[in-house]
Amino acid sequence: GAVVSQHPSRVICKSGTSVKIECRSLDFQATTMFWYRQFPKKSLMLMATSNEGSKATYEQGVEKDKFLINHASLTLSTLTVTSAHPEDSSFYICSARVPRVYTQYFGPGTRLTVL
């Protein structure tokens, strides 16, 4: 299957700081990437759809000014959690969709802890 990388895998930060998470498709070009959040023992929650060269589409209830998404190239999307607070602590996972096939491949995830 296709390979998606995510960096960093784990980050601990102080409340009020910003954290950037990178998602890369390594062996295919992804015009569409997705950002999910998952709390312990809970379902995946789609936060936003990231389309290369255009603004991200955010799901209802997700603050676009807090979770900044940039999909600047066909292989890279970034999620920046701005002014992070302890309630933002979660497992953030990106996925990239293979064009014309609609299969999504996931990155390994980033565990964010905000102190």
Place this chain on the structure above:
Amino acid sequence: QKEVEQNSGPLSVPEGAIASLNCTYSDRGSQSFFWYRQYSGKSPELIMSIYSNGDKEDGRFTAQLNKASQYVSLLIRDSQPSDSATYLCAVNVLTDSNYQLIWGAGTKLIIKP
């Protein structure tokens, strides 16, 4: 509201037996269906995709699709303890001129040695 339903489990199956995981979906127009496996603390991993009615086999895994009944299932033969995980059913739907996956809540599978 387009939905995907799964029994949350846990589903307990003895080692070596067949594990059967089920999923129903509401959008009759859906064309693509996926099964992902997620180990605790890890991200989802694609196991199977299926697009046509009938069975699709890959090793110990068989996906079954019945579009008339809006039902998709995953069979795991010769279950191993390493198969213990949460299995997520996902259905591709067209939403606001964009395709996205609608996820089931997942079924926790436990394979008992």
